[in-house]
Amino acid sequence: MKARIEAELPFYFGPGRELFGFYHPAAGMRAAVLLCPPFGVEQIRCHRLYRQLAHGLAEAGFPVLRFDYFGTGDSAGESNAFEWTRCLADVVTAATELRMRHGGGRVLAFGARLGANAALAAAQAARLDGVVAWDVITDGAALVRQYDHMQETLKVDLNRFEYARPELDVSTQWPGFETSDRLRVQLQDLRLLDPGIASAWLASSVPDEPSKLDERYAGKCERVDVSPRWEEVDSLELAILSHPLLDAAKRHLKEMA
Amino acid sequence: MHEQAFRFGGARHLVGVVGLPALIDQGVGVIFLNAGMVYRVGPFRLHVELARRLNALGYPTLRFDLSTIGDSGASGQRLSRPEQVVADVRDAMELLKQQSGCTRFVLFGLCSGAQNAHSTAFADARVAGAFFLDGYGHRTLGQRVRHYLPRLLSLSVWRQRLMRRRAAAAPRPAEPAFVVEPLPPKIVRAQLADMLQRGLKLDFIYSGGVARYFNHIRQFRECFGRLADDPGVSVNYFKQADHTYVLSGDRQQLLEHVAQWMGRHFPITRPGT
Numbered sequence: 440m441k442a443r444i445e446a447e448l449p450f451y452f453g454p455g456r457e458l459f460g461f462y463h464p465a466a467g468m469r470a471a472v473l474l475c476p477p478f479g480v481e482q483i484r485c486h487r488l489y490r491q492l493a494h495g496l497a498e499a500g501f502p503v504l505r506f507d508y509f510g511t512g513d514s515a516g517e518s519n520a521f522e523w524t525r526c527l528a529d530v531v532t533a534a535t536e537l538r539m540r541h542g543g544g545r546v547l548a549f550g551a552r553l554g555a556n557a558a559l560a561a562a563q564a565a566r567l568d569g570v571v572a573w574d575v576i577t578d579g580a581a582l583v584r585q586y587d588h589m590q591e592t593l594k595v596d597l598n599r600f601e602y603a604r605p606e607l608d609v610s611t612q613w614p615g616f617e618t619s620d621r622l623r624v625q626l627q628d629l630r631l632l633d634p635g636i637a638s639a640w641l642a643s644s645v646p647d648e649p650s651k652l653d654e655r656y657a658g659k660c661e662r663v664d665v666s667p668r669w670e671e672v673d674s675l676e677l678a679i680l681s682h683p684l685l686d687a688a689k690r691h692l693k694e695m696a
Numbered sequence: 697m698h699e700q701a702f703r704f705g706g707a708r709h710l711v712g713v714v715g716l717p718a719l720i721d722q723g724v725g726v727i728f729l730n731a732g733m734v735y736r737v738g739p740f741r742l743h744v745e746l747a748r749r750l751n752a753l754g755y756p757t758l759r760f761d762l763s764t765i766g767d768s769g770a771s772g773q774r775l776s777r778p779e780q781v782v783a784d785v786r787d788a789m790e791l792l793k794q795q796s797g798c799t800r801f802v803l804f805g806l807c808s809g810a811q812n813a814h815s816t817a818f819a820d821a822r823v824a825g826a827f828f829l830d831g832y833g834h835r836t837l838g839q840r841v842r843h844y845l846p847r848l849l850s851l852s853v854w855r856q857r858l859m860r861r862r863a864a865a866a867p868r869p870a871e872p873a874f875v876v877e878p879l880p881p882k883i884v885r886a887q888l889a890d891m892l893q894r895g896l897k898l899d900f901i902y903s904g905g906v907a908r909y910f911n912h913i914r915q916f917r918e919c920f921g922r923l924a925d926d927p928g929v930s931v932n933y934f935k936q937a938d939h940t941y942v943l944s945g946d947r948q949q950l951l952e953h954v955a956q957w958m959g960r961h962f963p964i965t966r967p968g969t
Binding site: 447448449450451459461480483486487490511512513515517518593594597599600601602603604607609611612614615616617675676678 | 940
């Protein structure tokens with residue numbers, strides 16, 4: 440176990456070495472797995488969960504790459520530089536990096552929230568062979584409304600602040616981060632399209648408005664006993680940990696491999 | 697700006713990112729400690745933004761995860777948690793020294809990070825300064841009066857409490873917590889006095905998010921007495937901010953403050969500038 444953790448490598452990669460990645464090698468020759476993180480505060484809340492998933496998959500023989508998109512986590516770029524087109528390009532760059540380190544072969548992906556959308560949208564360009572999606576965003580406009588609402592709620596939250604600041608203009612921010620008009624427009628138009636590749640759908644026990652799956656996917660979707668409370672401002676600093684989710688994600692990825 | 701990721705430490709159990717300025721003057725390096733269980737990027741990426749700002753000003757930085765937090769593993773050593781924290785920060789200082797040449801360090805810690813910065817600053821002579829954000833302090837009579845009196849008289853507070861009570865459909869589940877027992881005030885005071893005697897520069901920053909135990913800049917004197925007069929001490933109260941600086945404007949104000957404080961106490965002295 441100790442030797443395996445020592446072999447895990449943090450590094451920068453991609454053009455200009457702008458992207459931060461964490462490679463978890465595995466002894467097996469099974470498919471490799473790319474973990475696509477969610478965005479903003481959700482990325483920080485899911486960090487531990489992604490690490491646990493990477494460890495579990497590596498133990499099961501899957502090499503894994505975790506990474507941060509440009510403008511997020513340890514990657515280069517200011518937070519308001521995160522935008523959808525670059526995000527999809529980063530998925531392709533990361534898949535290429537994983538293939539290079541793994542030595543080729545099948546590459547699967549797991550993504551939570553917008554991370555799932557990114558994996559699905561970039562699947563063809565990144566040559567992904569399958570995607571496991573958790574609480575994928577099905578209605579981008581609802582997500583924009585949710586972030587805006589959370590931001591307006593935040594500034595008058597007396598559990599957080601000593602006094603409310605209703606007059607403060609926070610229209611360029613989503614919980615915890617500066618954002619851009621470009622990203623807002625891109626997310627407004629975001630819809631869930633048929634990925635055309637192997638896919639599995641996981642949903643939290645009580646899905647929020649932006650991640651409600653319609654009838655096309657509802658039948659294929661597996662409910663998992665996890666309550667991330669994506670929409671609650673009280674949960675911004677709470678890490679999401681869930682063994683049922685880890686088990687379900689690993690099971691689906693193993694089935695796809 | 698140049699950033700490089702490392703696995704380091706006695707057991708190669710720690711993970712961190714070193715940021716180097718274009719020119720290094722081998723003065724002080726700044727090390728960021730975890731804020732609670734938040735991994736090394738800090739709450740809402742505070743540590744990333746601040747590290748890069750300091751790199752641009754000429755300071756080398758390291759943001760890293762302590763043992764068993766974020767991406768770091770266990771050391772395998774049989775140490776108490778406070779001992780392990782000091783050992784981890786010593787490993788971090790060694791890495792930043794190897795990468796930048798600097799031999800003195802300023803620690804930046806929020807919440808439990810402030811407690812950990814305090815313990816290391818007390819234990820290791822290489823620490824030249826520290827930012828303690830929402831760190832040690834204790835409730836005083838003045839704090840209680842300032843906290844409770846306005847609430848008793850405020851209509852909006854009562855209204856919000858009633859609304860919350862009505863809206864509460866189900867009790868919130870227990871939240872995961874990571875709590876290190878704080879040191880008793882008497883010991884904190886004695887250790888701070890020792891640090892100041894050794895010439896450390898200490899910046900105490902409190903936010904409006906911890907009004908439950910600190911709610912006025914004057915309270916520092918109520919807590920720590922004459923230490924407030926020491927030239928090595930500065931105290932700041934960001935009343936409008938919350939504990940984790942969730943709003944971008946509050947975070948920028950903090951960044952600005954840290955940059956100015958560093959320039960005042962640890963100026964960059966490149967030849968010819």
